[in-house]
């Protein structure tokens with residue numbers, strides 16, 4: 001189970017000298033978009049939240065290690081950015097995306113006894129199948145989506161029992177439905193590894209941007225190095241079950257499929273979702289459904305990126321270690337609620353890139369998240385930090 005948190009409504013970092021000179025700009029301008037690219041449907045009532053296109057970087061630019069992408073990184077991920085950026089034209093991505101996303105409904109419809117065998121309670125459902133185990137904002141268990149988790153890089157991250165017991169959500173082995181859906185392992189690993197590879201390229205440019213901002217002693221905290229060293233990346237194949245809303249129900253809520261949260265790791269890769277109705281792939285029948293983000297100036301916007309683009313969001317750990325130069329991204333998912341949206345499901349894939357469990361994190365003295373978990377010397381391994389977080393969320397102890 002991935003841990004996130006409910007969302008703060010204001011940025012938690014005190015403005016730096018560099019920030020103080022900057023005025024907050026309207027979102028469209030902050031993103032370098034012309035206002036006409038922020039669309040608002042003319043509807044009688046109430047108007048849906050604006051839909052905003054991500055800042056996009058062509059893959060050919062991303063792979064130039066010496067190229068200067070700092071303007072785009074700042075526009076997309078910096079203190080005034082939306083917190084999500086997309087990469088276009090990644091070779092091989094569209095095929096790998098379709099191959100994996102088409103398997104999400106198949107995992108969800110495996111027989112119940114097979115899914116039970118794919119569960120891993122000892123990792124708090126952080127490997128294999130997980131459905132109805134995670135708590136929502138409302139405190140209710142989340143039955144709206146099912147997830148299949150695995151480490152796409154390492155089937156057995158460690159054989160040391162003591163580590164497996166200490167950090168079960170990272171160190172336990174993968175579980176694959178080898179007999180019932182053998183193609184899942186192949187497709188999952190292929191897409192997960194590609195998203196990691198592209199994520200590392202993006203991380204390199206994020207590091208260059210952060211260093212340009214004058215963050216001292218950043219070397220040990222390089223996002224690229226931190227991700228490259230890690231043995232605990234996690235992929236999550238998500239299947240959102242069709243939802244039905246009665247007229248008076250919460251169909252209008254933007255978090256009707258996935259509650260508001262920020263991811264707690266370093267960088268999250270996301271695919272554009274695939275919608276199906278009765279096993280037929282369809283365009284999403286409700287333009288208001290999909291991924292939403294809360295912007296730095298507290299607006300809720302629907303985010304769009306192309307089917308063949310890979311999107312990346314910043315996690316809390318990166319915000320903390322970059323001293324707020326890169327900001328974590330509060331997000332949620334809205335289910336279709338229009339009349340023709342019944343029986344529509346949604347499949348997507350998230351690739352959580354996070355530091356190794358053994359990685360020493362030096363936390364700055366002021367952080368906007370979970371400061372009560374940090375010891376006075378400000379140092380914890382990522383594994384210790386994550387365990388403290390899990391305890392905070394699931395047992396109410398720190």
Ligand SMILES: O=C(O)CCC(=O)C(=O)O
Nearest residue numbers: 236238263291333348350
């Ligand atoms: O379904 C999505 O698009 C986002 C999923 C997500 O936020 C997560 O798994 O943390």
Ligand SMILES: [Fe+2]
Nearest residue numbers: 261262263331
């Ligand atoms: Fe998320």
